[in-house]
Amino acid sequence: MDVDAFVLTHRGTWDRLDQLVKRRRSLTGAEVDELVELYQRVSTHLSMLRSASSDSVLTGRLSSLVARARSVVTGAHAPLSGTFARFWTVSFPVVAYRTWRWWLGTAVAFFAVVAAIALWVAGNPEVQSAIGTPSDIDELVNHDVASYYSEHPAAAFALQVWVNNSWVSAQCIAMSVLLGLPIPIILFNNAANLGLIAGLMFQAGKGGILLGLLAPHGLLELTAVFLAGATGMRLGWSVISPGDRPRGQVLAEQGRGVVAVAVGLVGVLLVSGLIEALVTPSPLPTFVRVGIGVIAEAAFLCYIGYFGRRAVQAGETGDVEDAPDVVPTG
Numbered sequence: 001m002d003v004d005a006f007v008l009t010h011r012g013t014w015d016r017l018d019q020l021v022k023r024r025r026s027l028t029g030a031e032v033d034e035l036v037e038l039y040q041r042v043s044t045h046l047s048m049l050r051s052a053s054s055d056s057v058l059t060g061r062l063s064s065l066v067a068r069a070r071s072v073v074t075g076a077h078a079p080l081s082g083t084f085a086r087f088w089t090v091s092f093p094v095v096a097y098r099t100w101r102w103w104l105g106t107a108v109a110f111f112a113v114v115a116a117i118a119l120w121v122a123g124n125p126e127v128q129s130a131i132g133t134p135s136d137i138d139e140l141v142n143h144d145v146a147s148y149y150s151e152h153p154a155a156a157f158a159l160q161v162w163v164n165n166s167w168v169s170a171q172c173i174a175m176s177v178l179l180g181l182p183i184p185i186i187l188f189n190n191a192a193n194l195g196l197i198a199g200l201m202f203q204a205g206k207g208g209i210l211l212g213l214l215a216p217h218g219l220l221e222l223t224a225v226f227l228a229g230a231t232g233m234r235l236g237w238s239v240i241s242p243g244d245r246p247r248g249q250v251l252a253e254q255g256r257g258v259v260a261v262a263v264g265l266v267g268v269l270l271v272s273g274l275i276e277a278l279v280t281p282s283p284l285p286t287f288v289r290v291g292i293g294v295i296a297e298a299a300f301l302c303y304i305g306y307f308g309r310r311a312v313q314a315g316e317t318g319d320v321e322d323a324p325d326v327v328p329t330g
Helices: 003-022 029-052 056-074 080-098 100-122 125-131 134-147 154-178 183-203 207-240 247-278 286-313
Strands: none
Touching: 003 029, 003 056, 029 056, 080 100, 080 207, 080 247, 080 286, 100 125, 100 183, 100 207, 125 134, 125 183, 134 183, 134 207, 154 183, 154 207, 154 247, 183 207, 207 247, 207 286, 247 286
């Protein structure tokens, strides 16, 4: 985009909107209609500039104009229902969708570690003996893994699972302030634990039982953890490589996106926790329990794909509506 030509073409529209905003108490009916139309048009201009221009002063000035026009058009804060709907149809899915490469890369690396450690443990008796005595391992593979999902009341277990998974995801999100550097360590530790258990279970011929217990809730649960880790690492990378925009502007935008993901994952992990507490230990056939997990995962991916793609095509970034691009200085 030729920013100078863009400004020259649309400056008259911006000036006209500014005039109408200043005269907001004495507008005629036709001028009110014009103000609404110009507000929508200038909002589109702002979205285009945010994605194509590194001029923080220009985008900040236009952000202020759009914010003032919006307050005139709406006359009040948007209703809570509208904010809620926008979050679940725009803010959360568009950030997740824009992060898909990081998300996929995190998943591939995680499962590569799980597979490597599982093969190492399953194929080395010395490693198994270092993990525990034969009786300890026998207790783990024949009792502890299965009883883990049924030894507590469903409601209490669901809460425990939700808190634990939310904590892992929250750690990934929180580590974004350290450029995401500790996140691979957090994910590696979780992958190593899973790989260790998988190695022992498969070596004992109990791999099918493990997969039947993990798949119902684990697909959605791990997806949420991958998304949290990917978002945090992407924020850190945006500080290292902000592209052609000011580093502070990119960091602010990505940071608000991280908050959206953190809030959204609370709901996703709640669903995962309920599946783990109610479906995983249930007497339903294994294929039914796994099918429920696959359906939940597919529904989440379709949700992100549909709403995320639609928001991207509309020029959304997941940022707060009318968020300032620069901090005013005195």
